[in-house]
Amino acid sequence: MIQNIISYDPSNGKTLGELPGATVTEIQETVLKAKAAAKQWKNTPLEKRLRTIQKAYSGAETSVNRLAELLSQEMGKDIRRSISEVQGTIWGGPYIANASLEALRSKNTDGATIKYGPLGVALIISPWNYPLAMANNLIIPALMAGNSVIWKPSEETPLIAQAFFDIIQHGFPRDVLQIVHGDGDQGKILVESDINVIGFTGSQAAGKDIMARASSSLKRLVMELGGNDPLIVMKDANIPAAARFAVASSFENSGQMCISTERIYVDESVAHKFEEQVVAIARQYKVAPWNMDGANIGPIINKKQHAHIVKHIKDAVDKNCRVLLGSSDYQIPFIMPTVLADITPDMRIEQEETFGPVVCISSYEYIQEAIERANNTNYGLGAVVFGSVDAQEVADQLEAGMIGINQGVGGGGDAPWVGAKQSGFGFHGSAEGHRQFAQVRVISR
Numbered sequence: 001m002i003q004n005i006i007s008y009d010p011s012n013g014k015t016l017g018e019l020p021g022a023t024v025t026e027i028q029e030t031v032l033k034a035k036a037a038a039k040q041w042k043n044t045p046l047e048k049r050l051r052t053i054q055k056a057y058s059g060a061e062t063s064v065n066r067l068a069e070l071l072s073q074e075m076g077k078d079i080r081r082s083i084s085e086v087q088g089t090i091w092g093g094p095y096i097a098n099a100s101l102e103a104l105r106s107k108n109t110d111g112a113t114i115k116y117g118p119l120g121v122a123l124i125i126s127p128w129n130y131p132l133a134m135a136n137n138l139i140i141p142a143l144m145a146g147n148s149v150i151w152k153p154s155e156e157t158p159l160i161a162q163a164f165f166d167i168i169q170h171g172f173p174r175d176v177l178q179i180v181h182g183d184g185d186q187g188k189i190l191v192e193s194d195i196n197v198i199g200f201t202g203s204q205a206a207g208k209d210i211m212a213r214a215s216s217s218l219k220r221l222v223m224e225l226g227g228n229d230p231l232i233v234m235k236d237a238n239i240p241a242a243a244r245f246a247v248a249s250s251f252e253n254s255g256q257m258c259i260s261t262e263r264i265y266v267d268e269s270v271a272h273k274f275e276e277q278v279v280a281i282a283r284q285y286k287v288a289p290w291n292m293d294g295a296n297i298g299p300i301i302n303k304k305q306h307a308h309i310v311k312h313i314k315d316a317v318d319k320n321c322r323v324l325l326g327s328s329d330y331q332i333p334f335i336m337p338t339v340l341a342d343i344t345p346d347m348r349i350e351q352e353e354t355f356g357p358v359v360c361i362s363s364y365e366y367i368q369e370a371i372e373r374a375n376n377t378n379y380g381l382g383a384v385v386f387g388s389v390d391a392q393e394v395a396d397q398l399e400a401g402m403i404g405i406n407q408g409v410g411g412g413g414d415a416p417w418v419g420a421k422q423s424g425f426g427f428h429g430s431a432e433g434h435r436q437f438a439q440v441r442v443i444s445r
Contacts, residue, residue, distance in 0.1 A: 003020065031193045050101050059167055069082070076298035079291065121147060143177065245407075259382045263362070
């Protein structure tokens with residue numbers, strides 16, 4: 001079990017700070033305190049829970065720039081994106097809480113009242129790529145449902161999590177919201193502890209391990225488990241728009257995004273034009289540390305992830321892909337904008353989640369071939385179609401929880417964030433998503 005969590009600046013490897021990893025005893029004590037706090041918090045009326053969250057989050061409004069700079073230093077994304085994430089989190093807390101309020105109100109049906117009560121203690125395990133936003137999406141509905149929350153942030157981004165926690169925790173009753181630092185060892189102990197529901201965002205492998213460890217007591221699970229999102233470009237698509245989307249989606253957050261476009265299938269009649277425009281756009285992206293003007297692509301989070309991306313590129317090159325931009329030889333910590341063509345199903349870059357700034361293109365003759373390849377994966381988070389006449393028909397055949405037609409995935413407002421197949425188990429967002437953190441009770445009269 002790791003004793004100290006050391007945070008590094010991924011752009012230069014320098015140490016940013018250090019936090020103690022929780023011991024077994026400390027984790028046990030945290031769970032006991034959370035259970036005691038849950039008994040009090042569940043009796044707090046919904047409206048008061050909302051006001052508590054609103055007040056707690058309002059205290060962070062003056063710290064946007066400080067938090068954003070720390071987020072950029074620790075995760076590597078440029079300052080504009082960090083400001084957007086911090087501001088979105090501070091705004092999103094009360095917004096999600098208000099939506100949860102309506103979802104969790106008791107309602108009457110024929111001869112019965114349906115009530116939504118707390119489950120008890122919620123464990124939220126959040127990722128490093130969007131360390132505040134992804135945590136926020138799960139913490140708030142869990143709190144609004146009347147659960148106490150233990151937040152276990154990624155060991156890659158402990159400082160920004162702790163800084164945000166230090167600001168908002170003062171707005172909550174004692175021990176209703178707690179934070180525990182550590183790596184996978186601490187996470188496993190928490191999962192097996194006496195808690196009631198787990199919200200997790202991360203890899204399939206970690207999600208399956210959580211599911212196995214949670215099975216003995218049948219803990220509730222709400223998990224988003226990554227993606228390998230396809231993009232289909234039809235012959236009647238707006239090619240400039242499709243090319244812009246392909247690059248932006250593949251390169252956003254240095255490609256370290258669950259809904260990044262990972263595989264592109266383009267009609268062979270427009271493939272050459274599409275490839276030319278993708279390369280022209282990709283060349284405009286600037287790779288640099290977060291604090292350099294014009295930076296679009298920052299460093300990869302750590303050596304392991306950098307090696308993973310390079311391995312995928314080299315495998316594709318060894319299997320005769322065409323390298324339209326970039327190479328297969330990148331030094332830590334950056335991956336330059338890379339565009340590969342003639343991707344085939346036997347390549348790891350098509351079968352697995354790469355999570356890096358790489359555009360992967362393959363052409364097709366018949367649309368059914370593209371649909372079959374798009375669906376030939378156990379992932380199913382998102383999928384996108386660019387086309388005109390038959391775009392809706394193609395979209396209806398894609399096996400994903402979120403599908404975009406001539407745009408990215410994810411509905412506006414309080415639409416659910418949901419994956420299909422092995423990209424999700426449960427989901428968050430929307431009234432149905434908020435209620436997954438609650439125990440439904442039907443009271444008949």
